[in-house]
Amino acid sequence: MNDESTAPSKEDVVAEFRRRSFVEAARRVFGERGFEQATMDAIAEAAGVAKGTLYLYYPSKQAIHDATFAADMAAMEALITERVGQATTAREAIEAFVTVRTEYFQQHPDFFRIYVAEIAREVATGTSGRVCTAAVDRQTRSLQSVIEKAVAAGDVRVVDPEAVALAVFDMSKGLVGRRLLIGSRSTVERDAGFLTDLIWAGLAPDRGSK
């Protein structure tokens, strides 16, 4: 129906559709059981196909896992970049960063479980497979540059912007973990607000006391 080299039709669309549904099924199964305990049969069943079909679209269990992880990670990253970019002050940027991450993970608990497991795997295997490490870098960078500017403008005291960004990152990660594991007695806004407040107070310019 179209030029064969650029035609994105029918087969491609169908293939893309399947791939997407396989990734969704995989996310559920990996999220519930973890990589090792998840079986290809379970993913196939969740997707409503036979196991062999999965292998027509992905060469291995690891490949499906990676595709799942990468898709969610990219989505969250885009959201972070967008919201942090919209912020007009450094304080808003910090709040946006914490809030977006907390909300996103809260809304995608399976992804959060996969994420935590993936970090554990990277910590375990040491230097290899730096998917998470790279992702952390990228996510943190947007926040970091905001803090850098705030330091330069004298809105906050002189601190290492990267270290602050990473601290915010760690706190929001811990927050989500606790919310998912224990539940929480307050809203995402309140929790995120508390962290923002704590950090922002910690960044206040020196006022000559001490």
Added chain:
Amino acid sequence: MNDESTAPSKEDVVAEFRRRSFVEAARRVFGERGFEQATMDAIAEAAGVAKGTLYLYYPSKQAIHDATFAADMAAMEALITERVGQATTAREAIEAFVTVRTEYFQQHPDFFRIYVAEIAREVATGTSGRVCTAAVDRQTRSLQSVIEKAVAAGDVRVVDPEAVALAVFDMSKGLVGRRLLIGSRSTVERDAGFLTDLIWAGLAPDRGSK
């Protein structure tokens, strides 16, 4: 040689010695490969015994893992309680908390890997198996009570002591992870000092500005 009901001799001592050496071997193997990838054969080889021997001392792979984890956890907890208890000011307590945790994990990287994996497992399985959750509670409590007192004394502004303690906990965990994964360009003291400083500034009493 002694009263048979309380006698701790020979057999008991030998058994205890073996158990300890098995736990050490297990820590190495679990730390290097993670629970799923670790095999009883590898642990047995690391301990210099046959696989069957492990089962004379521990009923299952999970049991060895739990024993390993619990032993290290208890050791770290004792250290935290001791050092935080020695601190005379809230600031010192926070610094001690961050420093002890960072140093301990740094000195026991295999334990840190097991710890991270265990948290991932608890997040994945949801409500069940609250070993880590309980441990976090206990570790955090000592710091939390220090902050409570500081709030009561007016040394710091009015904040939720538990939330602050958890935030410190999360930041120190993230710090260790990064130090082990990426390495670090500064000392434990400097990194711990930075976090302490950030939090302490964040806790400074309001001074009427806005």
Added chain:
DNA sequence: TGGTAGACTGACTGGGTAGTCAGCAAGATG
């Protein structure tokens, strides 16, 4: 020296699963 108890061994079993591939069904084509 012969005999016993108890610690230790490692080949084996049973269960489970990643990945394969011969065959099937359904639509297209002539």
Added chain:
DNA sequence: CATCTTGCTGACTACCCAGTCAGTCTACCA
């Protein structure tokens, strides 16, 4: 209607490993 194509299927293979247990080894004692 015969044949081809293509996407899909699921039984099957090959492998891995937790946990077992019959048998060995060693220390000790009579």
